[in-house]
Amino acid sequence: MRSTTRNFVDNAARGLADDKLQAALGRLSQGFPVKRLETISRLPEFEQLRDDAIAIKRHTLENLDSYLERYEENAKVSGAHVHWARDGDDAREIILGICRDAGAKTVTKGKSMVSEEIGINEFLADNGVEPIETDLGEYIIQLRDEPPSHIIAPAIHLSGAQVADTFKESHDELDADRDLSEPRTLLEEARAILRKKFLAADVGITGANMLIAETGTSVIVTNEGNGDLTQTLPKTHIVIASIEKVVPTLEDAATILRILARSATGQDITVYTTYSTGPKRADDLDGPENYHVVILDNGRSSLLGGEFEDMLRCIKCAACLNHCPVYKAIGGHAYGWVYSGPMGAVLAPALLGLGETHHLPSASSLCGRCQDVCPMRIPLPRLLRQWRRRWFETGGEDTKTRLGLAAWAFLAKRPALYRPLMAIGTSVLKLCGGGGRRFPILPRPEGGSFVDQWKRGKR
Amino acid sequence: MKAARSEILANVRSALNKKDIEIPSAVDERLRAHAINTVPARVSGADADRIAIFIEEAERASATIERIKAPKELAGAVTAYLKSIDEEQAVRAAGHPLLKECLAEQTILEVTEGPSDGTDTVALTAAFAGIAETGTLVLCAGSESPTTLNFLPDTNIVLLPEVSIVGTYEDAWAALRQTMGSGVMPRTVNWITGPSRSADIEQTLLMGAHGPRRLHIILLADS
Numbered sequence: 001m002r003s004t005t006r007n008f009v010d011n012a013a014r015g016l017a018d019d020k021l022q023a024a025l026g027r028l029s030q031g032f033p034v035k036r037l038e039t040i041s042r043l044p045e046f047e048q049l050r051d052d053a054i055a056i057k058r059h060t061l062e063n064l065d066s067y068l069e070r071y072e073e074n075a076k077v078s079g080a081h082v083h084w085a086r087d088g089d090d091a092r093e094i095i096l097g098i099c100r101d102a103g104a105k106t107v108t109k110g111k112s113m114v115s116e117e118i119g120i121n122e123f124l125a126d127n128g129v130e131p132i133e134t135d136l137g138e139y140i141i142q143l144r145d146e147p148p149s150h151i152i153a154p155a156i157h158l159s160g161a162q163v164a165d166t167f168k169e170s171h172d173e174l175d176a177d178r179d180l181s182e183p184r185t186l187l188e189e190a191r192a193i194l195r196k197k198f199l200a201a202d203v204g205i206t207g208a209n210m211l212i213a214e215t216g217t218s219v220i221v222t223n224e225g226n227g228d229l230t231q232t233l234p235k236t237h238i239v240i241a242s243i244e245k246v247v248p249t250l251e252d253a254a255t256i257l258r259i260l261a262r263s264a265t266g267q268d269i270t271v272y273t274t275y276s277t278g279p280k281r282a283d284d285l286d287g288p289e290n291y292h293v294v295i296l297d298n299g300r301s302s303l304l305g306g307e308f309e310d311m312l313r314c315i316k317c318a319a320c321l322n323h324c325p326v327y328k329a330i331g332g333h334a335y336g337w338v339y340s341g342p343m344g345a346v347l348a349p350a351l352l353g354l355g356e357t358h359h360l361p362s363a364s365s366l367c368g369r370c371q372d373v374c375p376m377r378i379p380l381p382r383l384l385r386q387w388r389r390r391w392f393e394t395g396g397e398d399t400k401t402r403l404g405l406a407a408w409a410f411l412a413k414r415p416a417l418y419r420p421l422m423a424i425g426t427s428v429l430k431l432c433g434g435g436g437r438r439f440p441i442l443p444r445p446e447g448g449s450f451v452d453q454w455k456r457g458k459r
Numbered sequence: 460m461k462a463a464r465s466e467i468l469a470n471v472r473s474a475l476n477k478k479d480i481e482i483p484s485a486v487d488e489r490l491r492a493h494a495i496n497t498v499p500a501r502v503s504g505a506d507a508d509r510i511a512i513f514i515e516e517a518e519r520a521s522a523t524i525e526r527i528k529a530p531k532e533l534a535g536a537v538t539a540y541l542k543s544i545d546e547e548q549a550v551r552a553a554g555h556p557l558l559k560e561c562l563a564e565q566t567i568l569e570v571t572e573g574p575s576d577g578t579d580t581v582a583l584t585a586a587f588a589g590i591a592e593t594g595t596l597v598l599c600a601g602s603e604s605p606t607t608l609n610f611l612p613d614t615n616i617v618l619l620p621e622v623s624i625v626g627t628y629e630d631a632w633a634a635l636r637q638t639m640g641s642g643v644m645p646r647t648v649n650w651i652t653g654p655s656r657s658a659d660i661e662q663t664l665l666m667g668a669h670g671p672r673r674l675h676i677i678l679l680a681d682s
Binding site: 024027028031043044045048049052056059062063064065066067068069070074078083084085086090134135136137140153154155156158159160163183184186187191194195198199213214215216217223224225226228229232233243248249250251252254255257258265268269270271272273274275276277278279280281283284285286287295297301302303304305306 | 463464466467468470471472474475476477480482483485486487489490493494495496497498499500516519520573574576577592593595600601602605606607609610611627628629632642643644645646647648649650651652653654655656657658659660661662663665667668669670671
């Protein structure tokens with residue numbers, strides 16, 4: 001998928017001015033974060049489970065080569081074909097090759113951010129294989145030719161009315177005057193259309209939430225059941241998973257599952273958790289005859305052992321998006337690529353380079369909410385600061401910013417000069433800042449500065 | 460793609476400062492031991508009422524539940540349930556020995572056996588286990604349990620012997636290892652917690668996204 005991250009500033013401004021998006025983002029605050037609190041309040045061991053999960057990931061990353069090899073070995077024993085892809089090019093060629101061998105005309109897909117990362121849909125379509133997204137949210141944005149705006153709720157930026165318009169335009173074989181005013185009717189229409197696609201598909205592609213080394217198993221979690229229909233009905237199932245998805249044992253997977261859905265949608269567990277080990281067996285009555293796993297690096301191995309290694313613990317739950325004041329103000333499309341919010345602002349520079357993505361680490365108030373809610377306690381604010389520092393050190397910042405920072409540093413080291421200037425600035429803001437005034441975007445200060453208040457004994 | 464494999468593994472090893480390509484014994488030891496991490500005390504204690512917790516949690520996930528005392532009561536329970544949701548008295552059943560035993564003498568239901576091709580409206584299956592922790596059913600693919608039955612029919616009726624209800628996820632893995640042997644998995648293990656759902660449109664939660672609209676669990680008491 002091509003990134004528009006360079007245009008972050010314009011993208012963000014557009015997001016802020018989009019009323020429909022703002023309404024959708026308002027709903028987000030009332031949904032996932034509230035449910036998350038409810039579910040973790042019913043699990044006294046939640047904090048301990050987070051610590052366990054971190055220890056599992058740390059141990060696995062320290063021995064990543066070994067666990068990948070054991071995973072591959074055990075998957076092969078069960079009849080899996082395991083492929084290795086250095087980057088998107090490798091992965092796309094491997095997947096197209098499998099589709100061609102299967103004589104595939106259509107491919108159904110479960111929701112997979114890694115598949116978005118490598119832009120598999122466009123590539124397959126260009127090569128004569130029709131990809132069909134089957135997760136309801138992904139299906140909607142595929143029809144609209146949009147990228148996901150949220151890693152677990154890809155169509156969260158849309159209203160029901162917008163979805164209805166999309167369906168009327170795309171499903172033009174149906175009665176144009178049908179009533180699509182309720183989410184239920186939209187769901188039923190998509191269900192009926194996609195049911196036929198599931199049954200007709202030649203290949204099913206899913207991602208993986210985990211790979212289990214002990215048994216050579218891939219795991220997906222879904223609520224809709226689309227991932228299962230995708231991988232059960234066609235003759236060929238392709239799993240695409242990045243290298244950091246491997247965990248040692250079934251028990252380790254259980255620990256991570258306990259924190260995954262709770263942090264993501266606020267469910268105790270998703271409706272479907274599916275463990276796949278190899279293709280259809282002799283006594284099986286259904287299931288895919290071919291089972292392929294594509295293990296993708298795409299820049300992740302270069303994060304190991306470095307200052308961004310913590311990011312490889314990410315389990316893509318989206319808790320950091322759901323709690324980020326910046327994400328909730330501008331929406332996911334502003335970030336311009338697959339991954340958005342704080343995790344996206346750390347991951348995108350690692351995978352695409354800072355030249356393309358340098359705006360993202362700056363799009364944070366560093367309030368720390370993301371780190372608080374991250375089930376893997378990834379120090380996202382620290383990682384964002386590290387990217388900022390790198391950008392500054394490589395001379396990336398423009399002259400205006402550099403001069404501004406130099407001026408601030410000069411003043412900050414001279415309190416006798418800094419304080420009176422601050423007082424003047426505050427007075428000016430009191431006159432011009434706040435809603436309805438000259439600079440409505442700047443807040444109107446209330447009370448004195450911290451130092452003033454401290455002097456007056458307020459502490 | 461041999462080159463890709465060795466290149467990726469070499470990159471990983473060099474990032475980890477690893478000179479040795481041998482797999483450390485600690486890794487294999489961990490895989491062999493598959494040690495249990497933290498588990499919820501609520502379901503792991505000796506005095507935990509696993510059946511009651513299973514029922515509570517499965518209902519929280521929007522499954523419906525009833526209990527029967529003997530195998531021969533299954534047909535009557537299924538019949539009454541199908542009547543209550545206005546469905547015809549026909550099921551596509553898994554060829555599971557327990558289901559065969561339960562349905563041996565019944566004459567009310569039309570029962571056909573095998574996987575689903577998408578034309579069946581009601582599935583009747585038997586679960587390998589139930590997990591009290593989250594009211595989760597465990598179904599293992601095989602000749603006695605075709606996977607398509609879990610996803611294609613609109614209504615999913617699952618028979619679960621109460622004796623197969625365990626406390627935690629780890630207990631379910633232990634039970635599976637006892638049946639299949641360590642390190643061996645069925646082709647597919649499905650954990651199912653409630654009926655299919657989606658909240659992708661305006662975050663409105665709706666049942667019956669792509670999979671079953673209803674999940675009805677029939678618990679069979681120990682005999």
